[in-house]
Amino acid sequence: MQVTQLNDQQLIACYLEGNERAFEELLNRHQQKIYTSIYLFVKDQSLAEDIFQEVFIKIIDTLRRGKYNHEGKFLQWAMRISYNMCVDYFRRTKRRPKVSPTDTFDIFDVLQTPDFNSEQTIIRSQTHDKVRHLVDMLPPEQREVVILRHYADMSFKEIAKLTRVSINTALGRMRYALINIRKMVEEKEVILQ
Known part of the structure; x- marks a missing residue:
């Protein structure tokens, strides 16, 4: 049986029947998105790796218990x-994540992008750094919605369910986040290319 052609539910069923390869495929299919969303919240590579492992331990435990x-x-x-x-x-820990310029992990290294020349690559990198800094300056609720929407690629319905707020609240937080980012760009005269 070719596990790569199975959907998630079928992979789970195969895994519960003892096919370890099915869980490996499930992990490979979703690990990048899950790890990236964790990293964007905690801003620490080793902590993100630890939480990522804990997530999959909990997933395995929940699956095995039915x-x-x-x-x-x-x-x-x-x-x-x-x-x-x-x-x-x-x-x-009672602390909030912050982006620091010395981070060794960069979300834009993971995302597939078309090839750019050196100048375009530098400009793009600088723009991403500026945007990440602006996002990090947002209030926590707004930053959370921006990360889940634009970096974890979740719908507003999924964000609302995940954060346990109404869809209108999630949409409102995104709206205010964009307004605040625009305001910071104007006040700080940030040039985004």
Whole structure:
């Protein structure tokens, strides 16, 4: 059986029947998006790796206990687990993530992009740094929605469910985030190319 052609639910069923390769495919299929969303919240590569491992340990445990609910999508469920683990981490440590220019991980290294010449690459890198800095300056609720929408590629419906707010609240937070980013760009005379 070719596991790469199976959907997530079929992979879960195969895994529960003892096919370890099925879980490996499920992990490979979603690890980049889950890890990236964790990293964007915690801003620390080793911490993100630890939380990522904890997320998949919890997923395996939940699957093996038969507690997984097939109503939702696997990725949305896994993203909710990772989000909750990040929130738990911040509650325990009482600190907020910050972007520092010395970070060794860069989300834009993971994302596939077309080839650019050297000048375009430098300009693009500088623009991304500026945008990341502006996003990091947003209030936590607005920053959260921006990260989930633009970096984790989640719909507003998924964001609302994950953060346990109404869809209108999620949309409002995004709207205010964009307004605040525009205001910061104008006030600080930031040039985004």
